[in-house]
Amino acid sequence: MKKPILLFLLIFIVVFGVFMSGCQKSSSPTAVATAGPTDDSKLKIKGSFNNVSSTGVSSLEAVEVAKIIVFNNEGQYSISNVTDGSFEVSTDKDKPVGMVFADVSNHYVGYLTLSNGVESLPLNSLGDGVSSINLGALSFTASAAEPSHNPLGSEIPISASDISAYAFSNGTFASLVNNPDVDGNGTIDVLEDVFYRYFIMYGVAGGTFNGTDLTPTINSPVTIKGYRLTVVIANSSGIYPATIGMQGAVGSGIESTSSEINNIGTMNSSYTMAWIEKIPPAGNYIASYDSTTLTFAVPDQSNIIKYQALALPTVILNGDDTIHEINWVYKLSDGSATIDPRVLIDKLLIEINGSAATQLYNSPTFTTDITDHILTNQTIAWSDVTSISMAYNDIFGNHIVVDYIK
Numbered sequence: 001m002k003k004p005i006l007l008f009l010l011i012f013i014v015v016f017g018v019f020m021s022g023c024q025k026s027s028s029p030t031a032v033a034t035a036g037p038t039d040d041s042k043l044k045i046k047g048s049f050n051n052v053s054s055t056g057v058s059s060l061e062a063v064e065v066a067k068i069i070v071f072n073n074e075g076q077y078s079i080s081n082v083t084d085g086s087f088e089v090s091t092d093k094d095k096p097v098g099m100v101f102a103d104v105s106n107h108y109v110g111y112l113t114l115s116n117g118v119e120s121l122p123l124n125s126l127g128d129g130v131s132s133i134n135l136g137a138l139s140f141t142a143s144a145a146e147p148s149h150n151p152l153g154s155e156i157p158i159s160a161s162d163i164s165a166y167a168f169s170n171g172t173f174a175s176l177v178n179n180p181d182v183d184g185n186g187t188i189d190v191l192e193d194v195f196y197r198y199f200i201m202y203g204v205a206g207g208t209f210n211g212t213d214l215t216p217t218i219n220s221p222v223t224i225k226g227y228r229l230t231v232v233i234a235n236s237s238g239i240y241p242a243t244i245g246m247q248g249a250v251g252s253g254i255e256s257t258s259s260e261i262n263n264i265g266t267m268n269s270s271y272t273m274a275w276i277e278k279i280p281p282a283g284n285y286i287a288s289y290d291s292t293t294l295t296f297a298v299p300d301q302s303n304i305i306k307y308q309a310l311a312l313p314t315v316i317l318n319g320d321d322t323i324h325e326i327n328w329v330y331k332l333s334d335g336s337a338t339i340d341p342r343v344l345i346d347k348l349l350i351e352i353n354g355s356a357a358t359q360l361y362n363s364p365t366f367t368t369d370i371t372d373h374i375l376t377n378q379t380i381a382w383s384d385v386t387s388i389s390m391a392y393n394d395i396f397g398n399h400i401v402v403d404y405i406k
């Protein structure tokens with residue numbers, strides 16, 4: 001199954017590569033003021049530090065915070081200074097963002113948490129017409145700051161079960177929010193015009209079309225066939241290494257290796273490791289090139305068989321048993337519940353496979369509001385089909401390829 005996985009990776013890089021822009025300062029505090037309330041694409045996030053009411057660690061760290069930085073998984077960021085203990089920062093509404101705090105020297109001080117593993121703001125689920133969120137006073141516990149007003153369930157209307165799924169999915173991005181100085185030189189990366197991230201591609205055995213069924217039965221549990229890890233580097237110089245070295249966590253299968261697929265660009269470059277037949281264990285995955293060392297703390301991925309999403313297809317045939325259309329519903333990967341796909345998923349595509357891993361059909365990509373596709377080729381015999389792959393990019397740039405075999 002290596003070839004289909006590789007093809008999907010290349011498809012996604014081509015299709016979605018244009019969105020992987022580098023370090024772009026989306027707005028400055030001055031720009032926010034001049035943009036005014038007519039800019040409906042922007043959200044204002046406000047908050048304050050209660051740095052006079054208590055003693056101990058929390059007040060100490062609050063005093064140190066000089067800047068607020070919000071950034072998304074593509075390295076686009078906005079920055080605001082703290083004035084009289086308060087801040088207001090403006091950001092795009094379309095993607096989840098992490099919020100981190102810096103001192104006057106751009107050193108990392110801490111990050112915003114919404115508790116229960118939600119360490120980014122799921123602005124992809126922002127309520128219609130919401131133009132500002134006031135987090136209220138932030139209280140630190142070590143480097144994690146909790147707001148007095150949690151917007152989940154109010155400005156960001158998202159159900160409790162969807163929050164659990166989001167919390168798992170945001171783990172890879174949250175590891176950058178927890179450590180926004182990936183190159184370890186002491187300065188928050190986006191503030192020195194560099195951005196480093198990683199994403200994971202998973203191959204998932206999702207289920208089986210039993211007998212004459214036209215909807216597959218979901219494996220209980222789904223099994224993870226393997227993964228590829230990709231590191232993305234963006235900088236303002238546009239100079240990138242041809243390849244990178246990689247040492248994964250113990251048991252990851254990434255042992256003193258080099259990237260297998262290298263896509264060198266101008267805005268950014270990506271480096272993909274070989275396909276490994278396991279779930280990546282938690283731990284540090286360390287990339288190296290020239291004199292640079294990048295440390296990515298990959299979180300525990302074992303809940304992928306519970307909280308990841310899958311698109312469950314139903315095939316509809318023509319009278320001559322060729323495929324007319326495929327429709328699908330989004331469910332949690334344990335099959336227990338349907339989910340709102342906007343919470344987790346960016347784009348989906350469908351691949352229909354024949355024997356010997358031949359590809360009989362590739363669909364266009366679909367946004368989450370589309371759940372039905374009439375094939376543009378109406379000559380594909382259902383009897384020739386060996387599997388259907390429902391592949392998607394999640395909102396954090398990870399790629400999930402779910403195979404249903406026949």
Ligand SMILES: [Ca+2]
Pocket residue numbers: 180181182183184185186187188189192
């Ligand atoms: Ca740095």
